[in-house]
Amino acid sequence: MKHLVISTTFLVLFFASCDNNDSDTSPAELNLVTSSNTSGKITLTNLLATSPMVKSFAIASLDAEGVSYDAETDAVTIASRTNNQLETYSGIKTAFTAGSTSLTVALSSATGEFTNARETAVSGNLVVVAQDQLASNGLINKLFVYQKSTTGFSLIKTFTTTFKLWGIHIDGADLYAVADLTGDLVQFKNFMTTVSGTITATKRVTIAGLIRTHGITYSPADDVMILTDVASAASATDGGLIIIKNFSTVFASTAAAGTIAVTNQVRIYGSNSLLGNPVDVAYDSVTKNIYVAERLNAGGQVLTYSFPVASGDFAPVNARAEAGVTSIFVLRR
Template sequence: MKIDLNKTLIASLTVGISLCNLSCTNDDDMDMPDNGDIASLFVSSNTSGMISIMDFTDPSNVSTSTTASAGADADGIYYDAEDDEIIQLVRSNNSLNVYGDFKASLMNSGISISLGLNTMGDFVSGREIAVYNDMVVVAESPVEANGNQSSFYVYQTTSSGFSLMNTYRVDFALWGIHIEGNTLYAIVDKDSDLAVFNNFFANADGMINPSKRVTIEGLVRTHGLTYSMEDDLMVLTDIGDAGSDSDGGLTLITDFSNKLNATSNGGMISSSQQARIEGSNTSLGNPVDVAYSEDSQMIFVAERANGGGKILAFNYFTSNGNPSPTFSQSVEGASAVYYYED
């Protein structure tokens, strides 16, 4: 069912972007390169009410800026380069929010990022978002307020907000999602499974089933995922025991599409087909989200439990181990990440 949200609240406010010395350097400014290249990590927080933006143009000299979010408890985040906008899901008021003029704000610190659209969603427990063209997919986790029902909400962006196009229910708990064309990958929360929905947008409203669901051997409880079609690489996080801040892990599956195709529905991708890092050196406790750079092959993790929230970066790995992160920075309540490079 399509719902026109043109009558929803559209708020305009200005939130100043503050440059801060949270980085590994003492730089006062976060100037963009003259050629306009961007290599930025966008970070949501579910405690601080801030968006952190990390400039990884030079990984040895990372700078961080912060700007106010539309709410203290935020999760999924995305950067739309074509429109130079940040899209963020805010759980504080169950809203989707659009912030404009990102690149200009970084190049000229006197210009502020503005919250141009603030649209109340139809979800009550949104977690992650995935964006394909003008479609935004929200993954909703099960809570008492929604009858313990997980759902996907599919919105189309318009000049005045978001229009709800479809609502799909699933019979398992959702958390992280990633969309690649018309294929959506979804974490099966509280489990070690990955669900794949082919021709996702072709579904009719109501209950839908994944085209394939597979178990990832060795995972305890997945939360975050990302997929690189260019490298055919699937990256999954493992939070382990949610009450522990030291038992998390990170799994890489190379040649993923072939391995997935060779695994039957309900089957398992074995540990021998993966590479996994975990242990005391990694600082992984509750890694709740992950992003990947195809240029540098760096892996970025939103670590929620260790130290109250961190952003960790790891070099690409092909074997099991317990490496230290190549980058680590405290970010209070780090809950979601999105990486953009151009």
């Protein structure tokens, strides 16, 4: 594959983080979007509405992961596990207002370039897809980098990893990934300037007490990293959230192959939390609310937590049922 040539315009787009809610404290909207792996629907909620209403829309994929929302184009993008492609659905707020119940695909990538997608990370016009190993993809864990245009998605780079993938997050030029089946966090510095091929981690650390990590999000505004722990996939009571404040300092002071101690964590675990298999997480740095896609309890729930000041078994401040919810994204504007 040819090396990527990055123009000045491209750099501007790339470094515009998908977490732009961190920089705007007077928004007109705070939108929450989710996807499901059983319902064939995505949902939209304007959390700043006087009476926030959840609106569901049928889409072309029964099984969807890695949802994101672009306020500038009013479009939702998902990684379809049904069609094995990226799909963008535009005009979701228009559909919300009009009372529509379904959306059609406006843009897509080629079918079959990835299978068993688990998450996406978005920055400007770039979308990274995490592929978890499965027989259908030759048991290969891989990262696919797409560039979005007005006509679709073009695959520009691919990277093979030496560990199982799930959650990923872009922060500036760097990519963070969780190592599934472990409690490890992996960093790839200068990710987009790396040549396609097998990619080597810049640093990999273990999060003490985390059994099996899935969801990940980072807030540059608060310098907070949040990870989810699904622990045993069969248990509806052993999941948790791990919050690492002052993350930049904590991560930099932890040696490669080292451990981030429990003393550097704020932890939410216990029966009151309703956390069994929290598979994805999002965060709003203004309200300090944490949003979780809980896949196991009640067949799927969207849970909202106030930012904790100390570790404990805290109940969510809001819980609503959503069948098969797998991914969650919040955007302040």
